Amino acid sequence: MSNLQEQANQLEQALRESKEFQDLKQAYEAVMSDEIAKQMFENFRETQLNLQEKHMQGQDISEEEIEKARQIVETVQQHDAISKLMEEEQKLNNVINEISQTITKPLEELYGAAE
Amino acid sequence: MSNLQEQANQLEQALRESKEFQDLKQAYEAVMSDEIAKQMFENFRETQLNLQEKHMQGQDISEEEIEKARQIVETVQQHDAISKLMEEEQKLNNVINEISQTITKPLEELYGAAE
Ligand SMILES: [Ca+2]
């Protein structure tokens, strides 16, 4: 195994063991173990993904669709377990963004040096 | 420093020392040290970025712009130092994609488990 792959595996292990990932896992499992929360969350994710897909394909998104999505967001935000999960997702996103910024530093330095 | 940040730093160091990054660095410096190649490459990158930006903002891209971009790509591909650089960029992209797949495995497992 290359040193690069070994270091990537070690980082993956550290992420898996991190408080942020463990908190996310717990919040995710709490939602998934509640049938109503699970359905609400899956409905929310499906709506988000559909809108994202339409947006990326340059398709028009109707007023009704935007309004429906807005209502779904409002509803899930009021559900304690789901809003907790979304909060933990955001925290892990921040961690991953920081990691990503760290490991792409060599590229930034290389391409930035030309400015 | 958290174990996570320490592992990210070690991975960054491994990437910096990798053959793929060193080869990219060498290819980049070869292009940057040749005034004509440098200008061609920067013109190419600017054109790509402009088109990407327009695309992401949903702006129309004219036939002329597409044709101009196609010609620029053709020209830079025929320049040995630039095509070498583009090849090394592709190789490093592959490395970074592999790293990214490795470190997001915990998330994939968590969210995949619900299917
Ligand atoms: Ca420049």
Ligand SMILES: [Ca+2]
């Ligand atoms: Ca390590």
